[in-house]
Amino acid sequence: MQVDADDVVTRGGSRVSEAGAGWHCGTPARHAELPDGVQRFSWRHPRVLWRSRNDVIAKVFGDPSHAMRRKWVATLAERDADPAFTIVREQPEFSFLLLGDTGEGDRSQYAVVPPMLAVGADTDFMVVCSDVIYPAGELDGYPGKFFRPYADYQAPIYAIPGNHDWYDGLTGFMRVFCDVTGDAEPPPWRGPLGPLLRRLWWRPGPAAAATLAEVGKWRADERRHPFQPGPYWAVDTPSLRIVGIDTGITGGIDRDQAAWLRRVSAGDKPKLLVTGKPLYVDDSSRPGPIEGGGTIDEIVRDPDHHYVAAIGGDIHNYQRYPVPVGDRVIQYVVSGGGGAFMHATHTIPKTTVVDEGGFRCYPLRGDSLSRYSRLYGRWTRLSRLFELTPAEAARVVSHRLGMPTTRPDGGVSPRPSLRARLVAVLLGVPRRHRHRPRLLRLPVRRLPQRFRSELADWDRPPFFKNFLRVNVTETELTIRCYGVTGCGENELDPPCEDEVTISLR
Ligand SMILES: [Fe+2]
Known part of the structure; x- marks a missing residue:
């Protein structure tokens, strides 16, 4: 059984633009109207x-x-x-x-x-x-x-x-x-x-x-x-x-x-x-x-x-x-x-188990970092320190992992600011292939369920949720x-x- 070499097709979405990732919503979504009785789920309870x-x-x-x-x-x-x-x-x-x-x-x-x-x-x-x-x-x-x-x-x-x-x-x-x-x-x-x-x-x-x-x-x-x-x-x-x-x-x-x-x-x-x-x-x-x-x-x-x-x-x-x-x-x-x-996906290093060119993730690492930077900014009330725009986050991920940004709007500046680099280190963007946690790193992945869930659960776009549709024919x-x-x-x-x-x- 062979897998097609150029098997990935993207139609819009986060790999093409910030709008495709959901950073700039135009119209409200139907999910805004929830059935009666739906409650906010909280791990603090x-x-x-x-x-x-x-x-x-x-x-x-x-x-x-x-x-x-x-x-x-x-x-x-x-x-x-x-x-x-x-x-x-x-x-x-x-x-x-x-x-x-x-x-x-x-x-x-x-x-x-x-x-x-x-x-x-x-x-x-x-x-x-x-x-x-x-x-x-x-x-x-x-x-x-x-x-x-x-x-x-x-x-x-x-x-x-x-x-x-x-x-x-x-x-x-x-x-x-x-x-x-x-x-x-x-x-x-x-x-x-x-x-x-x-x-x-x-x-x-x-x-x-x-x-x-x-x-x-x-x-x-x-x-x-x-x-x-x-x-x-x-x-x-x-x-x-x-x-x-x-x-x-x-x-x-x-x-x-x-x-x-x-x-x-x-x-x-x-x-x-x-x-x-x-x-x-x-x-x-x-x-x-x-x-x-x-x-x-x-x-x-x-x-x-x-x-x-x-x-x-x-x-x-x-x-x-x-x-x-x-x-x-x-x-x-x-x-x-x-x-x-x-x-988070921004904590995934440049991949070694497969070539990075064949690896795909959603959300993109830059979008994940931007999302977490806003969450940390809100939590610590230091939003001017922490918050990175999607473009800033994409650039700093690209800089630390040593690879080009995925979408073109992230690759404007060759060198991210000192603040962006500090936030990237604090929030766990690895250096190229490095898996080991850094001393300066704030908790992003290795948190107890309660805190991780609270930190990473939000009710406003972009949600970065996903589902799969699998089609099967006799041959494919x-x-x-x-x-x-x-x-x-x-x-x-x-x-x-x-x-x-x-x-x-
Ligand atoms: Fe789960």
Whole structure:
């Protein structure tokens, strides 16, 4: 399978102009009118912090998701579920939408919906890839953060869980997507106090009767909300097999899921992996450990498995790495900008895992730096020090990484000002290929979830959200990344920020 060499087409958008990035909005967007009852999502709320406590617990006491997933799968097996966990579709030509990290239920999630419907209302199904519900996958979040935002999408929606969906032990996810009720108890924790602490802390709590009734009402339309075989699954078509895996809280998979993954990966049919955690991100490889040995990426790279691409959520932006593997190229994609707060791209060094010329990201590093400089300016009340215009930010990124600006309006001055260079250092723009954090650097990526989310979540354009539309024919797979600016002029005609076509022959 060959990937076209000049495979990227951009039609307007952030790579062409500041207006295309959404910096100068002309008309208000429809998302400004939100349905009644939509609330601002805030990580400052004590209840939100308490409900996401299992993030800390899993890191201290060990990730319990492998053992708990086995219990969920055992429950499915008792129902005589097909062990192949496969949805069969007869059509060789089809299309689907892919949204990553959606579930905050606030304005930034709703902003994605009109452009998504404008571009993808005719698609055959949709996949939500990672973090369906923030902060903790709870069932009572589903009406406002999943069912209602996508109520106008008429085709089936499937999902794979992200780390946040596991913070309630996957209880809400299994109820909504797999029709399984009950709980999966985590295994005993390490240490003498482990069992006691587990009982005190890891308790999703029963869902209220009103919540169950409301979820049941939304789920009544089984054409749009069909039950999927399990937390991991495959969609098998005559031309392509899409394989969705559940990477739990910390990014690995259990040995039973790995055995299933090897089974569904066998054979000549081209395959596309959809994963909660990306295998390449921020210019580094994260191969994804398998319980007992081996990695997810080893399975993807195996030439007998014929993977053409691997798309992961978890990181809330878009990145694409066309990685040479033997005589092939596998497209490794990050697509987590489907609704939640934005992760910075300006901290990505000039790429080394692939040539920078083949790498794509959205937002552009300069736009990401400009956005963060404004946020830091507002937070510190030092906006005259921090704030960089998009053009200033693009120039200083170009200067530090030693490469030309992406769009022409950023490349006016060959040398950025001392202030711009200081802000770039403070906000973590690396020097060329350098990955190591600098002493002067302010926190941008390595912040606790609460502070990072607060810093990077905003309700005004440009949003820099993204979604994918994937078109499949008998001979080709095309992945298009659409940018969501939040501006009215882009709402029904969102810019295509990246496009790659892969031969399936
Ligand atoms: Fe996320």
